[in-house]
Amino acid sequence: MLTYVLLGAFSIFICVFSRFFGHKFGLLDFPDGDRKTHDSAVPLLGGIAVTVPVIIMCGLCVFGMRHMPLYAVLGVVATMFLLVGMIDDSIQIRPLYRLFISTIIFLSAVLVVPALGVDFLLFSFYPNLITPDTWFVMIFTMFCLVGVQNATNMADGKNGLVIGLSLIWTTLLFVYGPFHLQPLLIVLSVGLVLTLIFNLTGRLFLGDSGSYSISACIGLLTVYSYGIGFSEMRADVVALWFLIPIVDCLRLMGERLYKGRSPFRSDQNHLHHILTHWMPWRWGLLVYLSLVAVPSGLSILMPEWVAAWAAVVLVVYLSIVILGKRRFVREIGKV
Numbered sequence: 001m002l003t004y005v006l007l008g009a010f011s012i013f014i015c016v017f018s019r020f021f022g023h024k025f026g027l028l029d030f031p032d033g034d035r036k037t038h039d040s041a042v043p044l045l046g047g048i049a050v051t052v053p054v055i056i057m058c059g060l061c062v063f064g065m066r067h068m069p070l071y072a073v074l075g076v077v078a079t080m081f082l083l084v085g086m087i088d089d090s091i092q093i094r095p096l097y098r099l100f101i102s103t104i105i106f107l108s109a110v111l112v113v114p115a116l117g118v119d120f121l122l123f124s125f126y127p128n129l130i131t132p133d134t135w136f137v138m139i140f141t142m143f144c145l146v147g148v149q150n151a152t153n154m155a156d157g158k159n160g161l162v163i164g165l166s167l168i169w170t171t172l173l174f175v176y177g178p179f180h181l182q183p184l185l186i187v188l189s190v191g192l193v194l195t196l197i198f199n200l201t202g203r204l205f206l207g208d209s210g211s212y213s214i215s216a217c218i219g220l221l222t223v224y225s226y227g228i229g230f231s232e233m234r235a236d237v238v239a240l241w242f243l244i245p246i247v248d249c250l251r252l253m254g255e256r257l258y259k260g261r262s263p264f265r266s267d268q269n270h271l272h273h274i275l276t277h278w279m280p281w282r283w284g285l286l287v288y289l290s291l292v293a294v295p296s297g298l299s300i301l302m303p304e305w306v307a308a309w310a311a312v313v314l315v316v317y318l319s320i321v322i323l324g325k326r327r328f329v330r331e332i333g334k335v
Contacts, residue, residue, distance in 0.1 A: 003060065007053035007187050011194045014052075018045040018204040027089055029205050044089045046163070046199055047210025050191035051082045054217060057187040067180055073113045074184075074220060080105050081216045085209030095264035099146060102212075106145045109220065110138065115227055116220050117141045124234045124306050145219045148242055151249035152215035153208065158272045158281055162211055163196045164289045165245065169218050172241060172296055176233040177225035188217065236306045237299050243310060244271070244291045244317055251321070271317070274324035291317060 014021065022028045022043025029042045058075030062068050084101055087093060093101070110117040118141045121130040132140065156162040170189050177185065192214075198204050206214070222241070226233050248271045253263035275284030295309035 003057070004186060004190060007056060008190045008194060010053055010056075011049040011191045014045055014049040015195060015198040015204060018043040018049075018198070021045055021048075022204075027086065027207065027209075029089075029207070042202065043204045044207030044209065046195045046204050046206035047082060047085055047208075047213055049195045049204075050163075050188070050206075050210060051078050051213040051217070053187050053191050054184065054213075055079055055082075057184050061184065069113050070115065070224065071184070073109045073116070074217060077105060077109050077220065078213050078217050081213040082209050085207060085212040088208040088212075095262075099150070102146050102149055102216075103142050106142055106216070106220075107138065110141055116223055118144060118223055118226070120230070121235045122230050123236045124303055125236065141223065144223070145216070147246060147249075148219045148222075149212060149215040151242065151245040153211040154249050154252065154270065155245045155272065156206060156208075156211045157270055158276070158285065159202055159205075160196060160200045160285050161272055161288060162206055162214070163192050163199055164285065165292060166214050166218060167192050167196070168289065168293045168296065169222070169241060172300075173218070173221055173225055175300060176229050177221065178228050181221060181225065184221075188214075232303075234303070234306070236310070237303060240299055240306055240310050240313075241292070241296050243295075243313065244288070247314065247317060271321065274321055277324055278320075287320075 022041075022045055027044040029044050055075050055078050058071040058078065061071035062075065081102075084093070084098070084105075088098065117137055119131070119134075119137045121132070123130075152162055152165065155165065167189065170185055170192065173181065174185055174189075195204070195206070199206065222238060226235070226238055252267070252269060255269065256263045256265060256267070272281075272284060272288060275281075275287055278284070279287075291313055295313045298309050299306045
């Protein structure tokens with residue numbers, strides 16, 4: 001218990017003094033009058049407040065010799081993505097370079113701890129185990145991990161969104177994950193909750209350091225938990241958890257390519273932007289998180305209906321996007 005209290009105190013300390021550390025280390029997000037409309041520079045310290053306690057807990061688990069390779073790799077991966085994100089927050093790494101770096105980090109993790117790879121698939125609607133070739137396992141695992149990380153990073157545009165999504169996914173890991181992950185999940189949850197309080201009031205942002213490192217930890221923990229608890233945690237159940245951020249990411253990249261633009265170029269066409277055209281963000285946040293939490297929760301209660309929950313949430317998502325865009329176009333036409 002003392003460990004949790006001390007790590008939670010560290011998160012609070014970083015959040016409270018985030019402006020001081022942000023100015024000292026140059027980790028600030030400045031408004032640009034376009035995408036970034038906050039009133040003044042905001043510290044990008046949320047990732048440190050959440051991820052450093054996770055790294056410390058990984059180190060304590062290694063020291064305690066409990067599943068040592070797993071926690072050692074998780075700690076190293078979290079540290080590397082935290083550093084990569086801090087560099088990106090400072091000087092902005094080119095997207096293709098960032099994707100390459102992410103792939104190398106994830107690939108190294110899977111090679112050291114094979115349990116972090118997706119080496120089989122079992123769906124709720126198909127009784128047989130699918131075991132692809134080794135080369136496909138690596139490609140598919142990289143696609144999943146890098147995809148979740150990229151989708152999470154692209155969703156990081158409004159206060160509370162990525163932290164809220166991460167809390168939902170962490171809660172689901174409590175339900176499905178093995179017992180020995182609970183200390184790490186507790187530390188992750190505490191850091192997310194404490195940081196969320198400051199993030200919702202606009203006192204600090206996660207930054208790329210937060211979105212990269214947190215999504216990497218959640219992605220790896222999800223793959224690991226699936227490999228152990230696949231009898232309950234089927235592949236389609238996992239896909240449902242990340243469905244909305246990934247579908248929104250794919251839609252954005254597809255639309256940008258269709259318009260002859262870079263798929264990594266920023267815009268204000270994300271789902272969270274569309275929701276803000278309809279309603280205040282506090283309600284938009286609730287809608288977005290509900291699109292993830294409600295079907296994921298229903299899949300626990302009625303796992304045989306996973307495909308139905310996915311179909312319903314996709315219909316709702318597409319309806320919001322289509323109707324939201326039409327409303328936005330009408331409003332522009334009136335100006």
